Amino acid sequence: MTDMIAKEGVEAETVEAVKSLSGKYKYGFSTDIESEYAPLGLDEDIVKLISKKNDEPEWMLDWRLQAFERWKLMKEPEWAMVDYPKINFQDIYYYSRPKSMSEDKPKSLDDVDPKLLETYAKLGIPLKEQALLAGVEAPENDRKVAVDAVFDSVSVGTTFQKELKNAGVIFMSISEALKEHPELVKKYIGSVVPQSDNFYATLNSAVFSDGSFVYIPEGVKCPMELSTYFRINAENTGQFERTLIIAEKGSSVSYLEGCTAPKRDVAQLHAAVVELVILEDAEIKYSTVQNWYPGDENGKGGIYNFVTKRADCRGDRAKVMWTQVETGSAVTWKYPSCILRGNASQGEFYSIAIANNMQQADTGTKMIHLGKNTKSRIVSKGISAGKAQNTYRGLVSMHPKAANARNYTQCDSLLIGDKCGAHTVPYIEVKNNTARVEHEATTSKVDDDQLFYCRQRGMDEEEAVALVVNGFCKEVLQALPMEFAMEAQALVAISLEGSVG
Amino acid sequence: MLNIKNLQVGLEEENKQILKGVDLNIGEGEVHAIMGPNGSGKSTTSYVLAGKDGYEITGGTVELNGHNLLDMDPEERAAAGLFLAFQYPVEIPGVGNMTFLRTAVNAQRKARGEKELTAGEFLKTVREKAKSLKIDSDMLKRPVNVGFSGGEKKRNEILQMAMLEPKMCVLDETDSGLDVDAMKLVAEGVNALRDGKRSFLVITHYQRLLDHIKPDVVHIMANGRIIKSGGPELALEVEKNGYADILAEVA
Numbered sequence A: 001m002t003d004m005i006a007k008e009g010v011e012a013e014t015v016e017a018v019k020s021l022s023g024k025y026k027y028g029f030s031t032d033i034e035s036e037y038a039p040l041g042l043d044e045d046i047v048k049l050i051s052k053k054n055d056e057p058e059w060m061l062d063w064r065l066q067a068f069e070r071w072k073l074m075k076e077p078e079w080a081m082v083d084y085p086k087i088n089f090q091d092i093y094y095y096s097r098p099k100s101m102s103e104d105k106p107k108s109l110d111d112v113d114p115k116l117l118e119t120y121a122k123l124g125i126p127l128k129e130q131a132l133l134a135g136v137e138a139p140e141n142d143r144k145v146a147v148d149a150v151f152d153s154v155s156v157g158t159t160f161q162k163e164l165k166n167a168g169v170i171f172m173s174i175s176e177a178l179k180e181h182p183e184l185v186k187k188y189i190g191s192v193v194p195q196s197d198n199f200y201a202t203l204n205s206a207v208f209s210d211g212s213f214v215y216i217p218e219g220v221k222c223p224m225e226l227s228t229y230f231r232i233n234a235e236n237t238g239q240f241e242r243t244l245i246i247a248e249k250g251s252s253v254s255y256l257e258g259c260t261a262p263k264r265d266v267a268q269l270h271a272a273v274v275e276l277v278i279l280e281d282a283e284i285k286y287s288t289v290q291n292w293y294p295g296d297e298n299g300k301g302g303i304y305n306f307v308t309k310r311a312d313c314r315g316d317r318a319k320v321m322w323t324q325v326e327t328g329s330a331v332t333w334k335y336p337s338c339i340l341r342g343n344a345s346q347g348e349f350y351s352i353a354i355a356n357n358m359q360q361a362d363t364g365t366k367m368i369h370l371g372k373n374t375k376s377r378i379v380s381k382g383i384s385a386g387k388a389q390n391t392y393r394g395l396v397s398m399h400p401k402a403a404n405a406r407n408y409t410q411c412d413s414l415l416i417g418d419k420c421g422a423h424t425v426p427y428i429e430v431k432n433n434t435a436r437v438e439h440e441a442t443t444s445k446v447d448d449d450q451l452f453y454c455r456q457r458g459m460d461e462e463e464a465v466a467l468v469v470n471g472f473c474k475e476v477l478q479a480l481p482m483e484f485a486m487e488a489q490a491l492v493a494i495s496l497e498g499s500v501g
Numbered sequence B: 001m002l003n004i005k006n007l008q009v010g011l012e013e014e015n016k017q018i019l020k021g022v023d024l025n026i027g028e029g030e031v032h033a034i035m036g037p038n039g040s041g042k043s044t045t046s047y048v049l050a051g052k053d054g055y056e057i058t059g060g061t062v063e064l065n066g067h068n069l070l071d072m073d074p075e076e077r078a079a080a081g082l083f084l085a086f087q088y089p090v091e092i093p094g095v096g097n098m099t100f101l102r103t104a105v106n107a108q109r110k111a112r113g114e115k116e117l118t119a120g121e122f123l124k125t126v127r128e129k130a131k132s133l134k135i136d137s138d139m140l141k142r143p144v145n146v147g148f149s150g151g152e153k154k155r156n157e158i159l160q161m162a163m164l165e166p167k168m169c170v171l172d173e174t175d176s177g178l179d180v181d182a183m184k185l186v187a188e189g190v191n192a193l194r195d196g197k198r199s200f201l202v203i204t205h206y207q208r209l210l211d212h213i214k215p216d217v218v219h220i221m222a223n224g225r226i227i228k229s230g231g232p233e234l235a236l237e238v239e240k241n242g243y244a245d246i247l248a249e250v251a
Helices: A009-019 A044-053 A058-073 A114-122 A161-166 A174-180 A182-188 A199-207 A448-456 A461-472 A482-495 B042-050 B074-079 B097-111 B119-132 B137-141 B150-164 B180-192 B208-212 B232-241 B244-250
Strands: A035-037 A096-098 A145-151 A154-158 A170-173 A212-216 A225-231 A242-247 A252-260 A268-270 A273-278 A283-290 A303-313 A319-326 A331-334 A337-340 A346-355 A360-369 A375-384 A389-398 A406-415 A421-430 A436-445 B002-011 B017-026 B031-035 B055-064 B082-085 B092-096 B168-172 B199-204 B217-222 B225-230
Touching: A044 A058, A044 A199, A058 A182, A058 A199, A096 A154, A114 A145, A114 A225, A145 A161, A145 A170, A154 A170, A154 A174, A161 A170, A170 A174, A174 A182, A174 A212, A174 A242, A182 A212, A182 A242, A199 A273, A199 A303, A212 A225, A212 A252, A242 A252, A242 A283, A273 A283, A273 A319, A283 A303, A283 A482, A303 A319, A303 A346, A319 A331, A319 A360, A319 A482, A337 A346, A337 A375, A346 A360, A346 A389, A346 A482, A360 A375, A375 A389, A375 A421, A375 A461, A389 A406, A389 A436, A406 A421, A406 A461, A421 A436, A448 A461, A448 B074, A448 B092, A461 A482, A461 B092, A461 B097, B002 B042, B017 B042, B017 B055, B017 B199, B017 B225, B031 B042, B031 B232, B042 B055, B042 B074, B042 B082, B042 B168, B042 B199, B074 B082, B074 B097, B082 B150, B092 B097, B097 B119, B097 B137, B097 B150, B119 B137, B119 B150, B119 B180, B150 B180, B180 B208, B199 B208, B208 B232, B217 B232, B217 B244, B225 B232, B225 B244, B232 B244
Parallel strands: A145 A225, A212 A242, A225 A252, A242 A273, A252 A283, A268 A303, A273 A303, A283 A319, A303 A331, A303 A337, A319 A346, A331 A360, A337 A360, A346 A375, A360 A389, A375 A406, A389 A421, A406 A436, B031 B199, B031 B217, B082 B168, B168 B199
Antiparallel strands: A035 A096, A145 A154, A170 A212, B002 B017, B002 B055, B217 B225
16 A cells, blocks of 8 residues: 555655755855965964954963863763764864955945845845844834844954944954953953863864954943844854853843854854853843754755853842744754852743754753852743754752752743654752752644644644744743844744645 | 535544535525534534545535535635634634734735735724624733633634634534523624625534524434434424434434
8 A cells, every 4th residue: 555644644744845845944045255264174373373363462362272272182072962973173164254354354334345245135134224134124113233244254344333332332343352352351251161161162262263242331221232143154164253241230231143054065063152241230131043054854064053152140130031043053052051150140041942854953051050049940942843853951050059049941842743853851950958940841742733723714734833833932932032033933934844744 | 605415534544434425505695504413423524624634535525616625725725715613622822812813814815815914904803803702802812712711712713703704604513612691692793794695504413502593404414414404493303302303214
């Protein structure tokens, strides 16, 4: 009998639909531009070259070299539930910049190579100061978003610098910050994610090329959303950016980050470090929409995304909120963490991780409760489709001094089809008996009855899946700034296109 | 409007015939009722009309205004004007009732090549229609059917029906789980949609719903066939004597 019996309508047709999925990644174009590369591979000279390209102070180079020495002795971590071919670290370009961004670096965005500007326009990223992020229709909405655009290894430009400067906010690429505010960079860099933290963070410390720097002075509420848009364009090139955000006492900022890359057959490495320093009564809201190229339906190509993100709530009542929508990358290894050092400091982590086709995601968070009355909340929504594997890995640690600390964790997994997997790996350490930890986890499948109900009302199957999945993710989508929430909602639908028949 | 000829349906998963040759013709603006004992094939009829998976059509035809319904996907049938009010409306956590309705309305409009409703237009219409069904704004905001009482779920089905303006409405045991007041409210909602053009197929166990939604024709279904058809008096007969007499009479 060749007749396949549709046991559960959705599943039977999944295989076929997934096959027809290739070509759906909408940011897969590449920009044809002349770039200059550092020689292939990694040695001390490459580290020196990157430092020289950025015209860095001596101490920065020393720091990089120190990291490089450490890195040579370290081993790649293998504990994550991801499986990928061994990376040849000598077969990667560690620095690439568009020629037009070289010696005669454009003075302002107006002078930037139109091809670069076009790329961002095509991605829906406004580099003109009057513009808003694409997808936001309401003209009466005068919320502004300042953008730092990072292309391969360099920052192309940062918008609204003047307006931000008036408010006392520093928002520029980290390479510029090293020139203009070296004392601030020196004071904070590596203070949250130490040089020796982990294999990829150490690699990043040696070779990071650019990234964003944000400093919010005491008592200042940042007058607009800040954002960095990362684009990998060059082939065989790794992107190693470093972001450093400092929120002084009583200040607050909302920061957004977006990422995309062209479709390439060969996997590319992205190893970033993000450090947040939050002082007394300050607040940082950090949102990510990660949409790196996920590879094709057979697992060819895609970005290996190995990222270390950590926030240090140094002051009392400091607050950090990580929100991430992870839809891209072939492999994701990422655990945005909160060190709740100050008394009554708070950490929140909201995550949507979607893995379709052959994607693998191992992501979660760490909540390290050091101070009294610290609070944390974790809401993780993992969605698996195709043959993807999706793992939530989270640590909640209540240290001896964390009296009355509280954590609430909610981990929900949604499966689409019968060839994917969802895994939940919570680690809980409690060393103070007044601390309280709650953990809830659920796993469900997209229900055929729900889909039929939606279809009877006129929606096609993809629309129905998108609606049900968006409902599943709602709590996290609500945590995003409005501009991103709409983009993310659409992205959820796009990422799952073809996941059902 | 709806023409069912010798429809034969089995389950895909097991070798079991459920409908054994159903014939039914519903004209424009007519209200037909199907009554029958448990397991007679009433709900299967409604699911097969709507295109639910899991059934195998082994014979017969179904046409909606001359179009072959059995060839269409569920969403195409919906866009063609077929609406099923579910016996057990499905919960969709996290999706606001309003969002669901608007997505559905616009999906159908799009499928028919009509302009989508703007947020303003939609909101105005939905508020008007919700009011007459005593659906408050809170119920419109809550996730679809989540935590709704039995009566709320059924009223919500009728609201969807009112918003989607179908040509052929199939109501699958809409009265089940409703108290008298709730049933009245639902029936009023249905009656408000009777305009002489729209047709209805009301599936029910009990005659009491038909006190409120007055049918033109009543069919008795048993063992996968329509065994008797007649006027509203047939429903009264069932109410009085149960199905046993009719079953005996046919056998």
